[in-house]
Amino acid sequence: MPAIIPIRAFSDNYIWLVREGGNAAVVDPGDAAPVQSYLDREGLTLTAILNTHHHGDHVGGNAALLARCAVPVFGPAREAIPGRTRALAEGDAFTVPGIGLALSVLDVPGHTAGHVAYVAADGGEAGPLAFVGDTLFAGGCGRLFEGTPAQMAQSLGKLAALPGATRVYCAHEYTLANLRFALAVEPGNAALRARLARDEARRDAGVPTVPSSIAEELATNPFLRAAEAAVFAAAEARAGRRLAGAVDAFAVLREWKNAF
Ligand code: ZN
Ligand code: FE
Numbered sequence: 001m002p003a004i005i006p007i008r009a010f011s012d013n014y015i016w017l018v019r020e021g022g023n024a025a026v027v028d029p030g031d032a033a034p035v036q037s038y039l040d041r042e043g044l045t046l047t048a049i050l051n052t053h054h055h056g057d058h059v060g061g062n063a064a065l066l067a068r069c070a071v072p073v074f075g076p077a078r079e080a081i082p083g084r085t086r087a088l089a090e091g092d093a094f095t096v097p098g099i100g101l102a103l104s105v106l107d108v109p110g111h112t113a114g115h116v117a118y119v120a121a122d123g124g125e126a127g128p129l130a131f132v133g134d135t136l137f138a139g140g141c142g143r144l145f146e147g148t149p150a151q152m153a154q155s156l157g158k159l160a161a162l163p164g165a166t167r168v169y170c171a172h173e174y175t176l177a178n179l180r181f182a183l184a185v186e187p188g189n190a191a192l193r194a195r196l197a198r199d200e201a202r203r204d205a206g207v208p209t210v211p212s213s214i215a216e217e218l219a220t221n222p223f224l225r226a227a228e229a230a231v232f233a234a235a236e237a238r239a240g241r242r243l244a245g246a247v248d249a250f251a252v253l254r255e256w257k258n259a260f
Contacts, residue, residue, distance in 0.1 A: 001124030002101050004169065006208050007034050012173045013057050014210060016131060023047045023098035027118070027131045028171050032061035036068065047098030049083070051075040052133025053115040058171060072097055076107075078114030088116055108135045108159065110152025111142030117159065119166075129167040129211070132159060137170045138212040139195070140178030140257065141223040149251035153226070160224050164215030175199050175209035178221075181260045185222045185234045185253065192220040226250040 007015040009031040016027040017038060025048040029035050039046055046069045051059050053076060062073060062082040075081030077089045086094065090107040103118045111134045123129040134142035135152075136159045144152055159168075179196040186192060195216065199209040217224055225231040226249040235249035236242060238256050243249050 020099045028058035029061035030057035032064035053112040054079040076114040076116040108155035110147035113146040138175040166214045167211040
């Protein structure tokens with residue numbers, strides 16, 4: 001049963017290392033150096049690289065890791081992924097080599113055009129889990145660099161439909177800024193206030209706020225709550241006009257967050 005370990009990179013990235021016995025796979029190694037030093041320190045053998053999308057802070061370490069150890073590289077079929085050996089799209093499933101973790105693939109375009117997420121219905125002791133890259137963040141969502149609000153809303157909807165207990169492993173520590181924005185949208189949400197207080201304490205203690213869970217995101221993340229009356233009304237007030245539906249509200253929220 002694998003353990004999931006955060007490796008910090010750059011200012012706020014998490015590279016997720018999945019560890020089973022003496023083996024390790026990494027998700028979105030934007031930088032090889034902190035991964036390699038963890039592997040060396042712990043005496044682990046790298047068995048696979050998984051990438052969610054093509055941005056440099058997610059794939060930048062692929063080449064250097066592959067130079068040390070030629071492992072399979074799993075990545076989205078519709079994006080350029082350095083060293084990719086297995087091109088994946090929604091409906092594909094595979095077992096992470098050396099780890100024994102069974103994953104299925106979801107297409108979650110929006111942040112980038114070909115972004116994928118990896119879902120484990122059974123992560124063993126880690127429970128059901130998903131590696132979501134820069135699509136769903138704790139308390140927020142990724143910026144729309146290559147996709148439309150409708151695409152991103154649909155992608156987030158796929159993740160929101162996962163079981164509530166699913167642990168959400170996103171790739172950045174953006175949580176406090178996201179939750180402060182969420183509170184501006186939805187000041188009356190008691191679960192949100194409680195989450196912000198808890199996660200502020202975690203950051204004060206130097207502890208990651210990730211993973212969260214799908215249930216927690218459904219209760220507190222405005223980007224999953226655009227159809228909720230209070231969130232929808234806040235989006236209409238921000239826009240200064242009536243909005244036709246949840247996708248329009250989502251688009252207003254995303255623009256609002258960009259300027260927050
Ligand atoms: Zn990105
Ligand atoms: Fe990123």
